Amino acid sequence: DAGVTQSPTHLIKTRGQQVTLRCSPKSGHDTVSWYQQALGQGPQFIFQYYEEEERQRGNFPDRFSGHQFPNYSSELNVNALLLGDSALYLCASSLRGQLNNEQFFGPGTRLTVL
Amino acid sequence: DAKTTQPNSMESNEEEPVHLPCNHSTISGTDYIHWYRQLPSQGPEYVIHGLTSNVNNRMASLAIAEDRKSSTLILHRATLRDAAVYYCILKGNYGGSQGNLIFGKGTKLSVKP
Numbered sequence: 001d002a003g004v005t006q007s008p009t010h011l012i013k014t015r016g017q018q019v020t021l022r023c024s025p026k027s028g029h030d031t032v033s034w035y036q037q038a039l040g041q042g043p044q045f046i047f048q049y050y051e052e053e054e055r056q057r058g059n060f061p062d063r064f065s066g067h068q069f070p071n072y073s074s075e076l077n078v079n080a081l082l083l084g085d086s087a088l089y090l091c092a093s094s095l096r097g098q099l100n101n102e103q104f105f106g107p108g109t110r111l112t113v114l
Numbered sequence: 115d116a117k118t119t120q121p122n123s124m125e126s127n128e129e130e131p132v133h134l135p136c137n138h139s140t141i142s143g144t145d146y147i148h149w150y151r152q153l154p155s156q157g158p159e160y161v162i163h164g165l166t167s168n169v170n171n172r173m174a175s176l177a178i179a180e181d182r183k184s185s186t187l188i189l190h191r192a193t194l195r196d197a198a199v200y201y202c203i204l205k206g207n208y209g210g211s212q213g214n215l216i217f218g219k220g221t222k223l224s225v226k227p
């Protein structure tokens with residue numbers, strides 16, 4: 001049973017460019033959350049998708065957008081990249097309604113903005 | 115979500131027990147206490163969670179104070195593989211709601227051979 005997978009593993013972009021990160025949830029999960037983790041910090045919640053709609057959003061600008069597909073996979077898009085967007089981007093999946101709401105995390109995508 | 119306070123770092127010797135503390139004095143009655151850990155170069159992984167009673171699973175034990183204002187994650191025999199950043203997180207559990215996780219900086223646990 002494959003866990004959460006993310007692609008690509010590493011990415012280098014320049015300021016002003018746009019980037020798309022991809023996530024496939026754990027089999028049987030229907031909810032995908034995205035987190036940004038700067039070096040030395042804990043992950044920060046970006047947003048969460050369920051039934052192809054954004055359900056919750058953290059304190060991130062509109063440059064961060066997402067999408068969820070009918071197969072529950074998800075994309076994170078970041079426009080007009082800034083140097084400060086350099087971070088590890090983590091995807092987590094879960095099953096809505098599960099009592100303990102345990103989230104399973106992928107290995108992340110390391111984004112470097114030059 | 116309520117805030118938690120953890121020590122920045124702790125050290126342990128291999129095969130000895132480790133007690134990782136967490137203070138959450140503003141916890142509400144419906145907040146669950148979750149612990150996640152993040153091994154080097156990996157995403158966080160779930161460790162354990164509880165509401166009021168102490169909890170045990172194959173990875174660890176969670177001891178919750180009677181007033182719920184603090185908790186302790188217990189690793190019974192630390193191994194080198196347990197070296198990680200441990201996050202204590204308070205999370206509401208509202209029926210079908212999938213509340214997000216609010217991470218602090220966590221406790222970096224080092225395990226010496």
